Amino acid sequence: MRNPYRTQRIAFFFLLLATLLIVVPVGLIVVIIVQKGLPAINWQFLSDIPRHGMRAGGIFPAIVGTIYLVTGAIIFALPIGLLAAIYLSEYSKDNFLTRLIKLAIVNLAGVPSVVFGLFGLALFVVFFKFGASILSGSLTLGIMILPVIITTSREALESVPYSFREVSLSLGASKWQTIRHIVLPNAIPGILTGTILGLGRAAGETAPILFTVAAFYLPRLPASVFDQAMALPYHLYVISTQVPNVDEKIRYGTALVLLMLVLMMNLIAIVIRYKFRKMKKW
Amino acid sequence: MVKFDIRDLDVWFGPVHALKKVSMAVEANEIVSVIGPSNSGKTTFLRTLNRLSDLTLNFKMAGTIRLEQENINDIDIGLLRKKIGMVFALPLPLPLSIFDNVAYGIRMHGMKNKKALEKTVEGSLQEAYLWDEVKDRLGESAFKLSGGQQQRLCIARTLAVEPEVILFDEPCSGLDPISTAKVEDAMVKLKEKYTIVLVTNNVKQAARVGDRTAFFLNGELIELDETDRIFTAPKDKRTDGYIRGKFG
Numbered sequence: 001m002r003n004p005y006r007t008q009r010i011a012f013f014f015l016l017l018a019t020l021l022i023v024v025p026v027g028l029i030v031v032i033i034v035q036k037g038l039p040a041i042n043w044q045f046l047s048d049i050p051r052h053g054m055r056a057g058g059i060f061p062a063i064v065g066t067i068y069l070v071t072g073a074i075i076f077a078l079p080i081g082l083l084a085a086i087y088l089s090e091y092s093k094d095n096f097l098t099r100l101i102k103l104a105i106v107n108l109a110g111v112p113s114v115v116f117g118l119f120g121l122a123l124f125v126v127f128f129k130f131g132a133s134i135l136s137g138s139l140t141l142g143i144m145i146l147p148v149i150i151t152t153s154r155e156a157l158e159s160v161p162y163s164f165r166e167v168s169l170s171l172g173a174s175k176w177q178t179i180r181h182i183v184l185p186n187a188i189p190g191i192l193t194g195t196i197l198g199l200g201r202a203a204g205e206t207a208p209i210l211f212t213v214a215a216f217y218l219p220r221l222p223a224s225v226f227d228q229a230m231a232l233p234y235h236l237y238v239i240s241t242q243v244p245n246v247d248e249k250i251r252y253g254t255a256l257v258l259l260m261l262v263l264m265m266n267l268i269a270i271v272i273r274y275k276f277r278k279m280k281k282w
Numbered sequence: 283m284v285k286f287d288i289r290d291l292d293v294w295f296g297p298v299h300a301l302k303k304v305s306m307a308v309e310a311n312e313i314v315s316v317i318g319p320s321n322s323g324k325t326t327f328l329r330t331l332n333r334l335s336d337l338t339l340n341f342k343m344a345g346t347i348r349l350e351q352e353n354i355n356d357i358d359i360g361l362l363r364k365k366i367g368m369v370f371a372l373p374l375p376l377p378l379s380i381f382d383n384v385a386y387g388i389r390m391h392g393m394k395n396k397k398a399l400e401k402t403v404e405g406s407l408q409e410a411y412l413w414d415e416v417k418d419r420l421g422e423s424a425f426k427l428s429g430g431q432q433q434r435l436c437i438a439r440t441l442a443v444e445p446e447v448i449l450f451d452e453p454c455s456g457l458d459p460i461s462t463a464k465v466e467d468a469m470v471k472l473k474e475k476y477t478i479v480l481v482t483n484n485v486k487q488a489a490r491v492g493d494r495t496a497f498f499l500n501g502e503l504i505e506l507d508e509t510d511r512i513f514t515a516p517k518d519k520r521t522d523g524y525i526r527g528k529f530g
Contacts, residue, residue, distance in 0.1 A: 094339075163374050167436075170334060171387035171443055172364035181390070186377055 033255050040253025049219040054239050055246050059254055064221055065134075065229030066203055066261060069213065072138025072225070073145060073202040078195060080142075081149030085191075088150070089157040090179055109147035114207035116144040121211040135225040137213025144208050145198035152197065156190020157183055185276075192273040196266050203262045206233040216242075232258040283310040285447060285477045286331065290345035293323070293330055293501075295338055300326045302501045303345070308447075313469065313478040315492030315509065317485055319524065323501040324481040325371075328449045331479065332366040333359055349447070364391060367440035371452040373432030375424030376439075380416050383424045383435055387443035402442050410438035411468050430461025437468060448472065450480040454487065466491050485525055489513050497521045 048058030092098045120140025130136040160183045168178040206214075214234035222229040236254045239246045286308035293301040301323045308314050316324045329335045330343060333354060347354045354362055364387070376383050384403040385393075393399060403420070407413040412434040416427070424435055433453060440448055450469065454462040469478060469491050482488050488495050489509060496506040497518070505512065505521045516522045 163370070163372075164376055166334065166337070167370065167374050167376060168386070168390075169337070170332060170363055170368040170370075171390065171439065172360045172362075173387070173390035174360055177390050181386075182376060 030259070033252055033259060036249060037252030037254075037256030040247075040249040041256065045250075045253060046257070050217065050235075051219075054217060054235075054243050055250070059230075059232070059235060059257060061218060061221055062230040062232045062235040062254070063257060063261065065213075065215075065231040066233070066258070068134050068222065068229060069137050069141055069209065069231055070199060070202045070265065072134060073141035074195065074199060076139055076142035077146050077149050077198060081146050081194075082153050082191060084146075085150050085153035085157055086179060086184075089154045090175070090183070105147045105150050109151065112207075113144060113205045114210075116140055117208040117211050119143070120208060125212055131226065132211070132213055132215075132228050133226045134213055134222055134229050137209045137229070137231075138225075140208045140212045141202040141205065144205065145202050148198045148201065149191075149194045152194025153187070153191045156187040156194070159190060160186045188276045189273045192269050192276070196269040196273075199265050199269065200262050203265065204233055204258065206237055209234055232261065284308070285310045285350065286479075287348040287351070288331075288345070289348075291327075291330065291347060292344040293326055293335065294340075294342045295326075296340035300501050301330070304501075304503045305345075306496060306503060306506050308477060308479060310477050311473055311475075312493040313473050313480055313491055314506075315488035315495045316479065316481045316498060317483075317488045317495060317524070318498035318504075320483070321500075322498040324498050325451055326501075327498065328368070328451050328479060328481050331447075331449060332363050332368055334363075334368065360391075364443050365445055366447045366449060367443065367445035368449045369433070369436050369440055369451065369453045371455050373429055373436055373456065375427070375432050375435055378424060379421050380424050380427070380435060381420040384438050384442050387439060391443060403438075406438040406442040407435075409441050409468075409472070410434045411464060412438055428461075430457050430464060433457060433461065433465055434468065437465070437472075441472075445476065447477045447479065450478065450482075452481055452483055455483060462487070485527075497524060499524070 045058045046063070047060050049061055050059060051057030088098065088102065092101075117140065120136055120143070124130045124136035124139050125132055128136075130139075164182050164186070165178050168182045169175070173181070209231050213229055213231070215228040215230050216238060218228060218230050232254060236251065236258065239254065240251050284307045286306075288307070289305050291301055291304040292299070304323075304327065306314075316327065318324050326335060329338075331347060331354070335341050335343070336359075349357065349362070349365065357365075376386060378386065381403055384406050385399050388399065388402055393402075404413060404417075407416060412431060415431060416435075419426075424432065427435060433456075437448075437453075454465055457465065466487065469480065472478060473493075480488070480492065492509040494506060495509045495512040497504045497512065497516075497520075499520055505516060505518045507517070512521065513525060516525065
């Protein structure tokens with residue numbers, strides 16, 4: 001006779017196994033990077049420029065470059081993405097064009113990042129004549145993370161109960177007042193989730209910045225948004241493949257710094273999200 | 283004085299003919315109860331009066347609705363909805379504090395003065411018989427209140443914008459008998475200042491609070507008369523059947 005409890009135990013075992021299979025590689029990656037990279041981390045590594053053909057010294061310009069690029073991408077993508085999401089979820093009529101736009105946005109999220117890189121090269125670097133610059137790189141990264149921000153923001157807006165909107169309108173509030181005072185405040189946690197996902201992607205991608213901003217070796221800080229900059233992922237690629245005889249611990253140290261940077265930015269967003277979630281009152 | 287004058291009102295949602303040639307007048311300072319089985323168009327009727335039906339996809343109407351002689355389609359929609367308040371079937375507090383819930387409407391209409399806001403909030407909560415229960419916890423989330431309190435909060439929120447008419451859409455469907463009694467008491471008191479249209483699934487409630495009662499069936503207004511008459515000697519036998527619980 002079949003024993004449902006035994007079946008359940010077996011099923012639980014496989015579910016647990018699948019979960020562990022996801023956790024283990026993530027844990028291993030972190031452990032290996034920390035183990036091999038931690039010895040490289042010291043004040044000089046974080047605050048000095050690269051020296052001796054990037055075999056010694058620090059990675060400060062790359063850290064600063066990545067922070068600039070990610071900040072620039074968010075400044076560009078968050079407002080536009082949010083406004084587009086508001087339009088799509090609150091104002092647009094459900095017709096063929098709207099559905100086409102939504103489909104295009106979802107598909108845009110799946111476009112390989114190197115394609116965005118080429119697009120950025122053609123549009124920002126060449127056509128708008130921004131050259132290889134922080135501006136071009138930020139815009140390219142921004143466009144790359146736009147679909148993520150739009151999709152998650154739209155979901156966040158649509159998850160605010162429709163009845164709240166009706167109540168607000170029934171009291172004589174205008175549509176925009178309803179969005180501004182009722183819908184948006186309650187969608188912020190979800191919007192921040194999208195921003196976090198976007199942040200992580202923008203910080204880690206190499207291909208989009210390859211043609212648009214990244215400098216192979218620039219032992220100083222960028223002077224303006226029209227300046228080139230070093231960036232952590234590209235720097236990691238360079239010292240791992242293009243420069244011979246780079247100490248392993250410098251490579252892993254760079255990876256560790258990139259990991260920490262993304263983690264720290266996420267942490268800030270998570271804290272803000274937590275604050276807003278606590279305000280959520282239904 | 284006639285508050286609402288509704289003539290030959292037809293409403294469609296796409297192919298669905300939800301209201302058919304409804305004509306009736308609502309006098310100022312009376313409670314008109316609207317009864318009828320589900321899908322009879324009661325709620326649609328109510329939501330068309332404050333143009334909330336406009337939000338529904340493929341909504342189309344014919345005929346005229348006048349609020350004090352003025353066609354509701356000619357009144358600014360924000361002003362119209364300020365004049366015609368609505369209390370929904372389920373208690374629907376906004377995700378704000380008790381105070382902010384009541385203050386929401388007047389704030390949206392431009393009131394900034396803190397003193398005046400406080401005065402209006404207190405007055406509205408008192409009118410809705412809620413003030414004594416919440417006066418020490420105005421800053422708390424409205425979701426911490428019980429269902430009955432939440433519904434009275436929604437009434438207070440509606441009163442705060444100083445409407446002329448209040449539409450109640452089955453306001454007691456989710457409430458226990460004691461909360462229901464409190465809401466009904468509030469309604470009877472409110473009719474001194476406001477005109478009330480009450481949609482209810484509860485025939486006894488219509489008998490208790492309504493001055494006049496309208497019976498809707500399949501989108502048609504079958505009968506509208508003094509509540510006493512509707513419940514003792516209805517003209518139409520369908521009305522009689524519904525009240526006696528034979529269908530619906």
